[in-house]
Amino acid sequence: MSDVKVVVVGGGVIGLACAWRVAQRLDADVTLLDPSPGDGASAVAAGMLAPLTEAHPTEHPLLRLSLTAARRYPDFIADVETASGEDPGYATAGTLAVALDADDRAELDVLAGHLADAGLAAERLTGRECRRLEPALTPDIRGGLRVDGDRSVDNRRLVRALRRAALNAGVRLLAERAVAVDQTGARVEGARVEGRTVPADYVIVAAGCWSGSLHPSLDGLVRPVQGEILRLRVRPGAVPLGRTVRATVQGYPVYLVPRADGELVIGATQREAGYDTAVTAGGAYALLRDARAVVPGIDEYELVEVRAGLRPGSRDNAPLIGPVGPGLIAATGHHRNGILLAGVTADAVTALIAGGELPEYARAADPRRFVGEVAR
Amino acid sequence: MSDVKVVVVGGGVIGLACAWRVAQRLDADVTLLDPSPGDGASAVAAGMLAPLTEAHPTEHPLLRLSLTAARRYPDFIADVETASGEDPGYATAGTLAVALDADDRAELDVLAGHLADAGLAAERLTGRECRRLEPALTPDIRGGLRVDGDRSVDNRRLVRALRRAALNAGVRLLAERAVAVDQTGARVEGARVEGRTVPADYVIVAAGCWSGSLHPSLDGLVRPVQGEILRLRVRPGAVPLGRTVRATVQGYPVYLVPRADGELVIGATQREAGYDTAVTAGGAYALLRDARAVVPGIDEYELVEVRAGLRPGSRDNAPLIGPVGPGLIAATGHHRNGILLAGVTADAVTALIAGGELPEYARAADPRRFVGEVAR
Numbered sequence: 092m093s094d095v096k097v098v099v100v101g102g103g104v105i106g107l108a109c110a111w112r113v114a115q116r117l118d119a120d121v122t123l124l125d126p127s128p129g130d131g132a133s134a135v136a137a138g139m140l141a142p143l144t145e146a147h148p149t150e151h152p153l154l155r156l157s158l159t160a161a162r163r164y165p166d167f168i169a170d171v172e173t174a175s176g177e178d179p180g181y182a183t184a185g186t187l188a189v190a191l192d193a194d195d196r197a198e199l200d201v202l203a204g205h206l207a208d209a210g211l212a213a214e215r216l217t218g219r220e221c222r223r224l225e226p227a228l229t230p231d232i233r234g235g236l237r238v239d240g241d242r243s244v245d246n247r248r249l250v251r252a253l254r255r256a257a258l259n260a261g262v263r264l265l266a267e268r269a270v271a272v273d274q275t276g277a278r279v280e281g282a283r284v285e286g287r288t289v290p291a292d293y294v295i296v297a298a299g300c301w302s303g304s305l306h307p308s309l310d311g312l313v314r315p316v317q318g319e320i321l322r323l324r325v326r327p328g329a330v331p332l333g334r335t336v337r338a339t340v341q342g343y344p345v346y347l348v349p350r351a352d353g354e355l356v357i358g359a360t361q362r363e364a365g366y367d368t369a370v371t372a373g374g375a376y377a378l379l380r381d382a383r384a385v386v387p388g389i390d391e392y393e394l395v396e397v398r399a400g401l402r403p404g405s406r407d408n409a410p411l412i413g414p415v416g417p418g419l420i421a422a423t424g425h426h427r428n429g430i431l432l433a434g435v436t437a438d439a440v441t442a443l444i445a446g447g448e449l450p451e452y453a454r455a456a457d458p459r460r461f462v463g464e465v466a467r
Numbered sequence: 468m469s470d471v472k473v474v475v476v477g478g479g480v481i482g483l484a485c486a487w488r489v490a491q492r493l494d495a496d497v498t499l500l501d502p503s504p505g506d507g508a509s510a511v512a513a514g515m516l517a518p519l520t521e522a523h524p525t526e527h528p529l530l531r532l533s534l535t536a537a538r539r540y541p542d543f544i545a546d547v548e549t550a551s552g553e554d555p556g557y558a559t560a561g562t563l564a565v566a567l568d569a570d571d572r573a574e575l576d577v578l579a580g581h582l583a584d585a586g587l588a589a590e591r592l593t594g595r596e597c598r599r600l601e602p603a604l605t606p607d608i609r610g611g612l613r614v615d616g617d618r619s620v621d622n623r624r625l626v627r628a629l630r631r632a633a634l635n636a637g638v639r640l641l642a643e644r645a646v647a648v649d650q651t652g653a654r655v656e657g658a659r660v661e662g663r664t665v666p667a668d669y670v671i672v673a674a675g676c677w678s679g680s681l682h683p684s685l686d687g688l689v690r691p692v693q694g695e696i697l698r699l700r701v702r703p704g705a706v707p708l709g710r711t712v713r714a715t716v717q718g719y720p721v722y723l724v725p726r727a728d729g730e731l732v733i734g735a736t737q738r739e740a741g742y743d744t745a746v747t748a749g750g751a752y753a754l755l756r757d758a759r760a761v762v763p764g765i766d767e768y769e770l771v772e773v774r775a776g777l778r779p780g781s782r783d784n785a786p787l788i789g790p791v792g793p794g795l796i797a798a799t800g801h802h803r804n805g806i807l808l809a810g811v812t813a814d815a816v817t818a819l820i821a822g823g824e825l826p827e828y829a830r831a832a833d834p835r836r837f838v839g840e841v842a843r
Contacts, residue, residue, distance in 0.1 A: 371702075371766060371767060371769060372758075372767075373759070373765070374770075379748055379755070380752065380756070383748070389748045389749070390752065391748075393746060394746045397773065
């Protein structure tokens with residue numbers, strides 16, 4: 092398919108994965124447009140790959156997609172590593188969800204039930220067992236749920252590796268901002284950047300919360316959901332965490348995701364506040380307060396970065412992966428799940444271009460639930 | 468004195484002020500050495516100019532110097548502005564010290580007494596009056612002390628203006644790190660940088676907490692005292708502060724210093740931890756916690772920067788201003804008072820070079836209290 096021209100709008104983890112896979116598998120002529128690849132929501136993530144501890148029961152239609160993504164992740168990571176020659180920082184130490192009171196313990200029972208239903212292994216632990224596993228935890232821990240199958244990846248390293256893999260596969264990265272999808276009649280013609288149109292047979296819109304501005308069919312389908320994240324670094328003498336720890340502190344969920352290189356990512360607030368990427372003092376305060384309630388020793392960690400990103404949320408918070416119009420493909424709306432879903436999104440988009448059909452596992456994300464049937 | 472060569476080691480607010488005044492007033496040949504001027508403790512300050520609300524009773528020997536500095540500050544600022552053509556961000560709205568409980572109120576009585584003793588005006592206010600003055604304050608305020616004579620300056624703007632004034636006065640700024648003061652026999656010969664000595668009749672050591680490494684006579688006289696500062700920015704809809712607010716929250720002092728441009732500086736932690744400039748998560752948390760206990764609305768402010776600096780503390784926490792050896796002059800150890808004392812320090816050093824005597828108002832800072840009598 093080397094005569095097929097594909098333009099990807101957006102160089103976050105989704106756009107990069109799509110560009111790489113389409114170029115690699117279909118040998119298509121791929122151009123990716125982004126003035127600053129990887130600097131959007133992909134940079135402001137923790138990289139948890141938890142199809143269930145991150146899921147809410149109301150998001151069950153997504154379960155199949157998330158489980159497929161989790162199952163394929165080791166292969167996706169291995170492929171990225173081979174194609175890029177770079178280490179995406181994949182961690183397999185698992186997750187420990189902890190309870191600070193009886194209500195939290197009841198929540199862990201519910202979660203354990205969901206995991207069992209999905210055939211995923213999890214083990215209930217006492218508070219003492221939790222602290223044996225992770226000595227940095229507060230003595231206030233009342234119990235926990237150990238999910239060894241949950242993985243994490245260093246989202247920023249993953250972005251760098253995907254960028255390298257895309258370049259190695261022949262993708263052209265243009266540091267330009269696409270302002271619209273151009274079309275002649277019904278079919279797309281390319282992506283418009285300042286001064287010209289970059290021609291394309293297919294345009295993949297992976298522009299996160301800005302996707303709606305690129306084409307009338309996408310208008311209003313994706314909104315920005317602000318999230319704040321802290322990046323800390325363990326210092327000599329401070330007790331490190333061995334695995335991801337999650338908790339709910341007075342109603343607010345908090346997670347702490349350690350990296351092999353000593354980084355500790357703490358997230359995340361969630362706020363619908365338009366396109367504002369200012370970090371609030373209140374958001375940073377709440378994350379520190381809740382994280383130190385679970386792991387008091389973070390007081391001695393270095394605070395390296397406080398940053399807000401805009402996650403793309405669709406009307407039902409499930410992603411939009413699939414055809415929106417003739418030649419126009421959406422790969423956006425991944426909300427808090429972009430890092431987990433990058434690989435399967437790229438798989439689905441590649442299969443769609445190759446064969447005209449969205450794979451079964453991605454049906455829950457089909458954008459035609461909002462835009463109606465479209466011709467290819 | 469244009470044949471007199473002066474080298475200033477250190478381009479913080481003290482070194483820049485000294486270099487500027489010596490070049491401006493004595494027409495001496497002045498070279499300032501600093502690989503990164505203004506990036507040390509001068510950048511991590513709030514710029515409060517409060518000779519008393521910042522002072523502790525044990526620091527009374529310093530009172531004369533601080534009061535002289537405060538009295539001269541308007542002229543110093545006017546001179547900087549004229550000499551640089553830049554706005555140093557001088558604010559004259561005063562300070563409001565507030566009490567959150569009966570103990571704090573008693574502290575304010577003590578402070579009011581100190582101010583009265585020093586002939587400085589202050590007014591006791593009820594909690595309600597405090598909130599009328601500053602509507603952003605928490606309703607928990609139990610009383611306050613209004614000190615209209617306290618000023619503040621934007622420390623970073625001041626550094627920029629001093630740098631410009633120094634350049635305009637003919638000071639050579641060399642972006643090189645001095646590693647030692649060289650001397651032949653007893654008298655200084657210059658400052659050693661990599662590969663050579665910059666010759667000087669006088670070397671002014673204004674290298675903050677690193678001053679001790681430059682000459683054996685200074686060894687051990689100055690230690691680093693780490694302080695963490697937050698920089699916030701008021702956002703649309705958030706209630707701004709009109710003046711500096713100070714409080715003690717559960718034993719920890721906190722201050723909030725607003726700038727005309729919407730910046731709000733919150734400080735400061737104090738920690739003796741060697742030369743470590745890592746910001747700790749615990750330090751940032753404590754500042755946010757205490758500041759929002761006084762001004763809850765900062766939750767809606769943007770958190771722009773969290774940074775730690777190393778204040779230079781002497782053995783008695785008073786500065787070292789004056790002769791240390793023949794041709795060797797100290798201008799360091801200003802601890803939390805460098806911004807306030809920059810002008811008088813430069814005045815004193817200039818007078819010392821011009822006339823051989825340290826002015827009366829600077830006697831409490833004479834380094835000979837540690838190093839003994841020295842020949843000029």
